[in-house]
Amino acid sequence: MKTLFTILTLFLSLSFAHAQENEEKPKAKEEYCMVIFDPSQFRSSGISISVDFGQKSSGLFDRKFLRDENDKKMEFDSIIDALNYLASLGWEFVNAYAAKDNIDNTRHHYILKRKTAEAIL
Numbered sequence: 001m002k003t004l005f006t007i008l009t010l011f012l013s014l015s016f017a018h019a020q021e022n023e024e025k026p027k028a029k030e031e032y033c034m035v036i037f038d039p040s041q042f043r044s045s046g047i048s049i050s051v052d053f054g055q056k057s058s059g060l061f062d063r064k065f066l067r068d069e070n071d072k073k074m075e076f077d078s079i080i081d082a083l084n085y086l087a088s089l090g091w092e093f094v095n096a097y098a099a100k101d102n103i104d105n106t107r108h109h110y111i112l113k114r115k116t117a118e119a120i121l
Contacts, residue, residue: 028116033091035110037079046075049082083110090114 034052048065055064066074066082076082083093091112098108 030113031116032094032111032113033086035079035082035086035112037082037108037110038105039108046077047079047082048073048075049079079108079110083112086112 032054036050036052037047038050050065052064066085068074074085076085087093091114094111094113096108096110098106100106
């Protein structure tokens with residue numbers, strides 16, 4: 001009798017139990033990027049900046065540069081020129097800092113943000 005009662009109780013408790021609903025992760029309202037300017041890479045024709053949009057890197061020296069519609073690496077007259085270009089695309093300045101690497105080169109980092117398409121709608 002006890003086993004029948006235990007089995008009945010088990011089935012009843014399982015019928016009332018249900019898994020938690022899988023809630024969707026809230027969509028981000030902003031996205032961020034980091035612009036990196038290395039003065040040691042300065043050329044007379046202009047500067048190239050690398051931009052980290054949070055993409056996966058395939059290696060230590062894999063840097064993502066801004067490219068035009070012909071997939072040519074974009075060069076700018078100055079870092080301000082590059083930041084103004086990104087501002088025209090909706091990016092806003094958040095913060096900046098300089099950091100030295102192992103070879104004693106100073107790289108300048110600029111953090112930018114913009115509203116995502118979902119936040120605009």
